[in-house]
Amino acid sequence: MKKQFISDITSEGKKVESTFALKFKKPPVDYKSNKEGKWFEMRLADKTGEITAKYWGNDEKKTLDIYDSFSRGCVVSLTGTVQEYPKGSNNFSISIDSAIDTLKVCEIREYDVGDFVATTTKDIDKMLVEVRSILASVKDKDLIRLVMLFVRDKKFMDLFSKTPAAMEYHQNYVGGLLEHTLNVMKIADNVCSLYPELDRDLVVSGAFLHDIGKMSELELSGTLIGVSHEGMLIGHTVIGHDMVSKRIAGLDDFPVTLKLKLLHIVLSHNGHKEYGSPKVPQLPEAVVIHHADDCDAKVDIFLRLKREANTDDPWIWDKKIKGHVYLE
Missing domain, CATH: 1.10.3210 (Hypothetical protein af1432)
Incomplete structure (x- = not known):
């Protein structure tokens, strides 16, 4: 059973342990510093929304193997930590540290498709x-x-x-x-x-x-x-x-x-x-x-x-409509 939905990811520092559908992934890249390994970015989704996740690898081969193990539409199981950037923006992402966290592909028996594709609430x-x-x-x-x-x-x-x-x-x-x-x-x-x-x-x-x-x-x-x-x-x-x-x-x-x-x-x-x-x-x-x-x-x-707004502010700005929405 899915433990957390994207709509539950609302505070920085919170641990994430759940399953998500992969919308797309970007190719692995080297760190800007001299640190060994590679990192890559993914866009994840479930029936409540979407979120970006970044996998930080310290072993290049392991990182590339993990990256190659999944493709668009598959479901991945992961653990990670919520990050918010910039601070106070309610723009959350998941940071996956290969030293302490996990990322793997799920088998069909390990998830319910209904957790990822929403259905109308109307009859x-x-x-x-x-x-x-x-x-x-x-x-x-x-x-x-x-x-x-x-x-x-x-x-x-x-x-x-x-x-x-x-x-x-x-x-x-x-x-x-x-x-x-x-x-x-x-x-x-x-x-x-x-x-x-x-x-x-x-x-x-x-x-x-x-x-x-x-x-x-x-x-x-x-x-x-x-x-x-x-x-x-x-x-x-x-x-x-x-x-x-x-x-x-x-x-x-x-x-x-x-x-x-x-x-x-x-x-x-x-x-x-x-x-x-x-x-x-x-x-x-x-x-x-x-x-x-x-x-x-x-x-x-x-x-x-x-x-879906998760803020005490009476206003939000949304990039899809390119404008503000009044919440009160």
């Missing part, structure tokens, strides 16, 4: 019922034909309900994509109630489909959320566009203009080209989905930062 089955209920209210006969192709595809829905929404930033856990999509659908649907001129059926359908490319972009690799080769080379917006296009191609007499509008929503939902959108929103319905998507992601990030 997945209930969220699926809500998604289906909202989609069932779509009146446009062509859009309902299309979305039902996805909803009735068990393999698709199983993966849709398990995929994370992101690798790091928002809802980065099993079930995150479903949770995020449902939130976007609800936000967008409420906006439609304020603006009757909007095509609600297009908005709701687009909200459901906007991020489905993440099902191929993101992958659970053992203990970590990673980006697939397809995700790196193509990206979820274009993958999603292709997934929707393929389904539409199997439907007889699907209106060309409706197809273009729906595909535009998928391609433009990130809002800006520098954020991965091949097109910026050019339809009012696309504007709604872009901002609903952005709203849910940002609110989730801010709420998590507040929950």
Whole structure:
């Protein structure tokens, strides 16, 4: 059983004895002084967060052997000491001194994958019922034909309900994509109630489909959320566009203009080209989905930062949002 989580590492000098998933490791380097041996840095993770660890070796061969014994995604068991730098920053790391501490790879039987990959706290089955209920209210006969192709595809829905929404930033856990999509659908649907001129059926359908490319972009690799080769080379917006296009191609007499509008929503939902959108929103319905998507992601990030803040200070600064968050 895992003894300590990263969220428990909150004070300098505290001893650490636990297991962590390896996100990446940097090559061993020589000490700047004349000290013998090498040291290397790792980025470790569990379901509560991430932390940097540094292994300080005094025997070069032993250090290189340990370094070569593990790879990305494996789980390591270690002992070490918490360090904080700079002082008062709440920026903690783990120092592993080869003279007194240990670092080794764990076998599968020695850990529970659930300790490293978080799962949504919401009820997945209930969220699926809500998604289906909202989609069932779509009146446009062509859009309902299309979305039902996805909803009735068990393999698709199983993966849709398990995929994370992101690798790091928002809802980065099993079930995150479903949770995020449902939130976007609800936000967008409420906006439609304020603006009757909007095509609600297009908005709701687009909200459901906007991020489905993440099902191929993101992958659970053992203990970590990673980006697939397809995700790196193509990206979820274009993958999603292709997934929707393929389904539409199997439907007889699907209106060309409706197809273009729906595909535009998928391609433009990130809002800006520098954020991965091949097109910026050019339809009012696309504007709604872009901002609903952005709203849910940002609110989730801010709420998590507040929950995880470990300070008496009323303010924190976070590099992900490049700004401050007020905690009181």
